[in-house]
Amino acid sequence: MHNTDETLVQHERRTLADDLISYGPDAPTILEGWDASDLLEHLLVREGRQDLMVGPKLPIAPLARAAERSLEKLRETPWSEQVARFRAGPPRLSPMRPLNSVANTVEYFVHHEDLRRARPGWQARALSPAHESELWSRLRTMARMLVRAEVDVTLVSTHGGIRIPAKTRRGADATGAVLVHGTPGELLLWAYGRDQVTDLEVEGDPQSLLALRRSRRGF
Known part of the structure; x- marks a missing residue:
């Protein structure tokens, strides 16, 4: 054990x-x-x-x-x-x-x-509440560095929300807002650009979602 x-x-x-x-x-x-x-x-x-x-x-x-x-x-x-x-x-x-x-x-x-997640039939792991909380804490400190989008992004989990203001050219307005729902682990992977293997729900109007697809994530 x-x-x-x-x-x-x-x-x-x-x-x-x-x-x-x-x-x-x-x-x-x-x-x-x-x-x-x-x-x-x-x-x-x-x-x-x-x-x-x-x-x-x-x-x-x-x-x-x-x-x-x-x-x-x-x-x-x-x-x-x-x-x-x-x-x-x-x-x-x-x-x-x-x-x-x-x-x-x-x-x-x-x-x-x-x-x-490169293996067929992979499943997301169930982490302990303490480890989920630690991932959320790490994500909170890193989110604004990892996600660079022309749309306001709010990451939402059972631990709360993390708002990431839009990063636009000088004088330009944000292209709306989106909500990204998931567990801390899935949201962290998304913020690192691992879109193809994350289990998330994204909310927003079509224009905002299009702007999100142009976002840059990760280091």
Whole structure:
């Protein structure tokens, strides 16, 4: 039995690691061009080898080659060992270690769903009330950065509402208003642009809905 007091970031790290082992490195994700191995590489580099995020693109050839060799070494590591590294958490000297909850809670949740929802017959998970509340709190702080639309958007869940004012050109008026209803998890995925796999209800007049379709979401 797992600890019911684990935080959401702990829960997502553990269950994502379990699914990575279960699905295997070649499992698809909903991200174009990425399979499970690409997803895990992103997570490992992000929290353990940030230098490799830009290293292969450096204009200094020896540094770029060294970074590429490090990436190849990671890719050649057995899958179970790669997952074990992720499961263990950020390395001791990683800047992500003290920021684990702040930096990784949403990252893990969204990428976990990127993996889960690429599988036929997927179903949305039932999260605990505490974890739903944490997602809602994270969404509240991020919503205005994630959603950029020429229409006023209000995200609605059983936890309340989050209003995101329209972002228009200087002097222009908002193109109406829309309501987006869903659970905190579904609304968070929508705000990250995962439209194709979210279960939501959107309300608004035709002109407002058209403006919403032109919106930009995610980072």
